[in-house]
Amino acid sequence: MSQLYEISEVAQQNGKNGKPCWLIIKGNVYDVTKFLGEHPGGGEALLEYGGKDATKAFKQAGHSSDAEKDLKNYKIGEINSAAPIQVQPTSNGAAKPAAHTISRRSRTREEELLRFCCC
Numbered sequence: 001m002s003q004l005y006e007i008s009e010v011a012q013q014n015g016k017n018g019k020p021c022w023l024i025i026k027g028n029v030y031d032v033t034k035f036l037g038e039h040p041g042g043g044e045a046l047l048e049y050g051g052k053d054a055t056k057a058f059k060q061a062g063h064s065s066d067a068e069k070d071l072k073n074y075k076i077g078e079i080n081s082a083a084p085i086q087v088q089p090t091s092n093g094a095a096k097p098a099a100h101t102i103s104r105r106s107r108t109r110e111e112e113l114l115r116f117c118c119c
């Protein structure tokens with residue numbers, strides 16, 4: 001499974017003050033630090049989006065399908081977005097939320113009754 005990052009974690013890796021340069025493109029996280037000097041569109045174009053979402057800029061630059069394929073060489077993970085709650089079967093067959101997902105507490109009987117009365 002892919003490494004998950006928070007947007008705030010990526011934001012810190014903005015390529016400034018000797019920090020690595022990470023970008024987000026279509027929910028994936030890329031470390032382009034070593035690519036800065038090689039990018040045909042220039043290192044500055046990448047640094048401008050250091051720590052940020054560069055999805056639109058990447059699209060607007062009209063990258064070729066080769067550039068799209070090149071992306072995978074720099075991928076280090078994905079954004080931990082508010083993914084739908086996933087359930088994993090446990091050994092006893094019961095469903096349990098996956099470790100990294102937000103689990104939702106089930107309503108108490110009182111809360112259910114209150115909902116029923118109010119709505």
Ligand code: HEM
Binds near residue numbers: 030039046049067070
């Ligand atoms: C990991 C991310 C990126 C990769 C792997 C990548 C790769 C490439 C490649 C291979 C090219 C050569 C032309 C082509 O094949 O399309 C290119 C050109 C270019 N890229 Fe990127 N790119 C990335 C991100 C970006 C971003 C975020 C921008 C933001 C503005 C950008 C702007 C450009 C521009 C303007 C050119 C055209 C350069 C020219 O033809 O003079 N790229 N890129």
